[in-house]
Amino acid sequence: MSEVTIIGNGPSRKGFDILGCNHEVWGCNGIYRDTTDCDMVFAVDIEMQQELVESGYYRTNMVAMADIDPIPIEMLEVFTSSMPNVVMTRKEDDTHFIVQGDDDQTDILGLIRPELIVAYQYPHLKNLFCGMQALGFAIENDYETINLIGFDALQGEDTSNIYEGTPSYLTKYKTENAVGYVQRSQFIALLEWYYGKGSVYWKNSLDERVEVKYNELSYYEISEEWILGQGLKSEI
Secondary structure, eight states, X not given: OOEEEEEOOSGGGTTOOGGGOSSEEEEEGGGGGTOSOOSEEEOOSHHHHHHHHHTTXXXXXXXXXXXXXXXXXXXXXXXXXXXXSEEEEOOTXXXXXXXXXXXXXXXXXXXXXGGGEEEEOOGGGTTOOHHHHHHHHHHHTTOSEEEEESOHHHHSSOOOOTTTXXXXXXXXXXXXXXXXXXXXXXXXXXXXXXXXXXXEEEEOSSSOEEEOOGGGSTTTTTSOOEETTTEEGGGO
């Protein structure tokens, strides 16, 4: 049976023994700062992707990023010559680059051997939080048992993050932040979309886990609907 544990960055993940797992363990974003024991680290936001690349972590550890399209480094000058407000993150031995950013700023992220990165494209996972993309990726890739640890904002009321106040993170996470109400809507949408495919559990220790039923979550009735691939229903 294929099994994976996905680690969020809520305080309940502290002390979890990654090496005690006899199956794959995936982490999210800043977890790479503390351990290299994860089998794969997911990075969604531009700032965190830049941090993972600039640190060199991805060169020796498996990293997953969504919707990236590496371009040969020889094309760099052609792409940037007419772009305003370019912010470059690259090293001398980079062989490729990806273009990120928005209307105000263009971010160029250099890469060496882009095949080191697990690049995935699932339109219905667009705009999801990092942990929710990891969850969707696991179900899409036929993992039968998916354990969640450190997703405190989904399992209870604690929306804090062990990395809050550090680069790429908010100073403080509160219930009204998107990590609270929006992520809950995304979680419900994923579990409903994939109903019957894979089993998702809260994993509180190596031996204890509780299966998650989306329609039994305490916030199921009050959460706003998230339309996968689009966003909150009220904002579409």
